[in-house]
Amino acid sequence: MSGSESVGFTLSQLGLETSRRFGEIVGEIGLEPRQFALLRGVARWEGDAQQAIAERLQIPASTMVAIVDHLEAERLLERRPDPTDRRARNLYLTPAGHKRLAEATTLAMGLESTICAGLQNRKRDLLLDLLRHVARNLDIPSWSLPDKGSGERPAGL
Amino acid sequence: MSGSESVGFTLSQLGLETSRRFGEIVGEIGLEPRQFALLRGVARWEGDAQQAIAERLQIPASTMVAIVDHLEAERLLERRPDPTDRRARNLYLTPAGHKRLAEATTLAMGLESTICAGLQNRKRDLLLDLLRHVARNLDIPSWSLPDKGSGERPAGL
DNA sequence: TATTGTTATACTCTATAACTATA
DNA sequence: TATAGTTATAGAGTATAACAATA
Numbered sequence: 125m126s127g128s129e130s131v132g133f134t135l136s137q138l139g140l141e142t143s144r145r146f147g148e149i150v151g152e153i154g155l156e157p158r159q160f161a162l163l164r165g166v167a168r169w170e171g172d173a174q175q176a177i178a179e180r181l182q183i184p185a186s187t188m189v190a191i192v193d194h195l196e197a198e199r200l201l202e203r204r205p206d207p208t209d210r211r212a213r214n215l216y217l218t219p220a221g222h223k224r225l226a227e228a229t230t231l232a233m234g235l236e237s238t239i240c241a242g243l244q245n246r247k248r249d250l251l252l253d254l255l256r257h258v259a260r261n262l263d264i265p266s267w268s269l270p271d272k273g274s275g276e277r278p279a280g281l
Numbered sequence: 282m283s284g285s286e287s288v289g290f291t292l293s294q295l296g297l298e299t300s301r302r303f304g305e306i307v308g309e310i311g312l313e314p315r316q317f318a319l320l321r322g323v324a325r326w327e328g329d330a331q332q333a334i335a336e337r338l339q340i341p342a343s344t345m346v347a348i349v350d351h352l353e354a355e356r357l358l359e360r361r362p363d364p365t366d367r368r369a370r371n372l373y374l375t376p377a378g379h380k381r382l383a384e385a386t387t388l389a390m391g392l393e394s395t396i397c398a399g400l401q402n403r404k405r406d407l408l409l410d411l412l413r414h415v416a417r418n419l420d421i422p423s424w425s426l427p428d429k430g431s432g433e434r435p436a437g438l
Numbered sequence: 439t440a441t442t443g444t445t446a447t448a449c450t451c452t453a454t455a456a457c458t459a460t461a
Numbered sequence: 462t463a464t465a466g467t468t469a470t471a472g473a474g475t476a477t478a479a480c481a482a483t484a
Binding site for chain 1: 291
């Protein structure tokens with residue numbers, strides 16, 4: 125973790141730098157990483173209540189309010205009253221929200237290309253396999269990791 | 282970075298979890314990750330001035346004061362006056378500091394074992410090679426990554 | 439004038455708990 | 462009573478800039 129030849133240390137460095145780069149890149153179109161994560165979440169669970177989505181993304185309720193406020197002020201998503209429960213606010217992406225999410229996704233794919241530059245497909249797959257092995261060693265639940273076509277997908281960075 | 286099959290997303294997840302685990306583990310012997318990083322830095326550059334070490338670890342001067350205060354209160358390191366510059370304070374590990382650093386290093390090696398469990402040496406080396414390739418793609422300077430026996434080593438997580 | 443270490447301060451981030459309106 | 466969303470608030474963490482001693 126801390127010395128030479130350490131997988132742990134290298135992973136923590138690369139993870140930090142990857143997150144930093146991602147934040148920098150989506151920042152160019154005016155998004156913070158967790159705003160991007162929320163746009164993805166709303167796209168995935170469109171029409172669900174604000175707190176239901178917050179819970180799945182592990183965002184505290186009070187923090188959620190601020191993020192939704194901001195994205196709503198930018199007209200990227202909307203709160204709509206729930207017809208069957210007047211306490212609840214259901215979340216929907218606006219057309220602008222869909223567009224912004226698509227842009228951010230494109231940027232994320234660009235970063236993925238940068239990260240994997242010079243790796244043949246076979247080596248990239250090998251790397252992913254090895255990383256998934258490590259994920260299991262760290263007890264990272266599979267639903268929080270990308271994998272081949274199984275059900276739930278992660279909502280963001 | 283955000284979707285399935287993404288190296289970027291997986292790296293950021295693993296990096297976060299690795300750092301979290303490391304913090305948890307060294308926490309058991311009363312250290313925070315950056316306190317560990319500083320102990321390592323002082324061991325590596327023992328006798329150098331407080332700010333010189335802070336700069337190498339990219340710790341702001343005012344933050345450094347608090348960390349050194351704490352470690353000095355715990356008698357893990359000492360400030361000693363510089364005989365040639367009365368403004369400067371040179372840092373030294375105490376015997377207890379050396380001991381604590383060794384304990385933390387042992388714990389870090391344990392985490393490394395957990396991370397790499399079930400990987401043959403050949404696969405582990407392959408993983409490290411692939412991660413170094415990614416590091417180059419991300420312009421992470423080689424001096425900040427563990428590598429085979431070259432000069433400067435990273436000071437901590 | 440510049441630099442070392444320190445202190446004070448301001449700022450961000452986040453979570454906790456109180457509050458309202460509903461259920 | 463309990464829950465959805467909101468607001469207010471307090472805490473941690475961190476950086477910025479002012480300060481005293483020394484170069």
